[in-house]
Amino acid sequence: MPKLIPVVLVFAFLILLTSCANSQKITTLKPEPDDAVPLVYENTPSFINLPISIKLKDIEKKTNTLLSGLIYEDNTIEDDNIEMKIWKLAPITIENNHGIGEEKIKTILPLKAVIKYRIGTKKLGVELYNTKEFNLNGMVTLLSDVNLTNWKLNTTTELKSLDWVESPTMTVFNKNIPITYLINPAVKIFRSKIEKKIDESISKSMDFKPNVIAALEKICTPFQLSETYESWLRIAPIEIYSTNIKLKNDTFLLDMGMKCNMETLIGKKPDTKFNANTIILKPVSKIPEQITANIAAVSTYQEASKIMTKNFYGQEFGSKTKKIKVQNVAIWHKDSKMIIALDVIGSINGTIYLAGFPQYNEETKEVFFDKLDYALDTKNKLMLTANWLAKGFVLRKIQQSCRYSIKPNLEEGKQSILAYLKNYSPMPGVFINGKMEDIQFQKIQLTNQAMIAFIKINGTVNVSVDGLK
Known part of the structure; x- marks a missing residue:
């Protein structure tokens, strides 16, 4: 029995050595991320065409609301020897005058x-x-x-004709005396008052401005593109352009x-950047029909890390009996590179660090990391242990999983945007329609807090106003 004890100890020692050989602890220095500073990145402005159409009947309706009953009153006769009251007897009609080579409305x-x-x-x-x-x-x-x-919308109105429903009269000795032959020259007395009143109304x-600003405020309120990815689209207007009205x-x-x-x-709903006080209307001669929207897709390192961790789930890297599994992935920015931290178990336990440059594959719609290599300290530790x-060859295998497709995000984003181009009404009476072409990837920019794609x-966008409020 005593002879068996050394044998047992030898076997125990061999098992311990084998265990140490199969699973070694690696302790590497973490490449610390750059200081967290406010997220600042270069964003190319977008140009969106917003053609607006308003029917004359809507103008007519609103003008009638503003002008009703007694529309003008001057009770002071001493200043110009005229005292006047004018009533609107029936609804005003406004229509296109259809003049050749002119754009006038007839009231x-x-x-x-x-x-x-x-x-x-x-x-x-x-x-x-x-x-x-x-x-x-x-x-x-009036024209x-x-x-x-x-x-x-400003008008310069001129009274063109006056057709009498009843013959004009003058009160003489409490009787109304027809004075048709005298009154036509007297129309000049009040025509300027009528013209001015129509122009003002x-x-x-x-x-x-109130309609356009209210519509823009709705459009520029951040709206959710994807509930799954917690992604939001935010529009911040810089300037508004307009041609003359036709x-x-x-x-x-x-x-x-x-x-x-x-x-x-990505994340919680962002604050709006809309500020009505800073919007300026600039006149231009022509606005192209085609829109160009340049969108900055902000992917935080935390969100990207979650996606890459899923990519590594269940995979083993190595050969024969020497293998590792990745348990967790974290990425951050360091000196213009991406640092990828892989928490591994298996033949090696610990964290290994990779460094590389993010790139984009247009065909597969994937973000991948070019020139991926172990961080210097990690490489030295691996050479020893x-x-x-x-x-x-192991690094190449790992590199294949250090990528993630944004195709679902792009397609889901496209479908979400299209939903806002199919008779979308941000407010009563305002409807948005349009079409959109495929999304084109431009570039990736790194910041201290996120990757910006x-x-x-x-595409095209059309905004119609059906009934002014």
């Missing part, structure tokens, strides 16, 4: 006017005046030139464009 205004006109003088403190009262009931036709200034009814048939057409920054962010792991999208 027909049914009205009633009571005008007091004072003739006379004041001499030596004695007033010698004769005041006449005119009762007018007719249909006024207006149209232009866009400082977000507003159309300008108020066609102030684009009248076609029964619709006003306004070509607008927006210069903006677009980005996708696990030369087999430091060899190139820049992509470009071409």
Whole structure:
């Protein structure tokens, strides 16, 4: 029995040696990440075309809301010898004048006017005046030139004709006496008042800014592209461009464009960057129909690490009896390179560090790491303890898993964006439609906190306003 004890000890010692040989602990120095600073990256502005169409009937409806009942009143006769009240008798109609080579709108205004006109003088403190009262009931036709200034549709209106529904009268001895042959020259007395009132009402009814700003605020509110990846699209407008307004048939057409920054962010819903006070409307002669959207897809290192950890799940690296399994992956930025930390178990236990440059494969839609190699300290430790792991063929096998496809993200992002181009209504009366071509990858930029993938999208966008609010 005592002779068996040394034998048992020898076997135990051999088992211990074998165990140590099969599983060695490696302790490597961690390449510390760069200091965490605010996320700053280069974003190429996007240009989005926003053609807006508004029907004349909407302008007509709003103008009638603004002009109702008594539309003008002047109760002071002393300043210009005229006292006047004008009522709108029926709804105003606004239509295209269809003139050759001109863009004018025609406004027909049914009205009633009571005008007091004072003739006379004041001499030596004695007033010698004769005041006449005119009762007018007719249909006024006005033509207006149209232009866009400082977000507003401005008109220059001219009274073209006045057709009397009833013969104009003058009150003489409490009786209404027809004075048709006298009143036409007197129309000049109040025509400027009518023209001005129409211009003011159309300008108020066609102030684009509240509608456009409200629509832009909705569009620029970050919206979720993917619930799975917690990705959000955020649009930050820089400038708004506009051509002059055009009248076609029964619709006003306004070509607008927006210069903006677009980005996708991972994680919780980001804050909006929309600020109505900084938006400026700049006039331009022409805006292209095709849009170009340059989107910065922000992928945090934490999120990328999760995806790569899934890629390594269940895989073994090595040969014969010398193998390792990757349990966890973490990546970060260091001196313009990506550091990839692999927590491994098996023949080697510990953390090995790789360094490389992220690249993108256009065909497979994958992010991979070029010139991937062990970090210097890791390589030295492996040469001493696990030369087999430091060899190139093992590294190449590991490199194959150090990649992840963003194709699902791109496709899901495309489908999410398309949903906002199919009669999407960010607010009542505003509808967005459009189409989008394939997403084109541009480049990758590294920051201290995330990898930024820049992509470009071409397409068209149309914004229609159906009923001004």
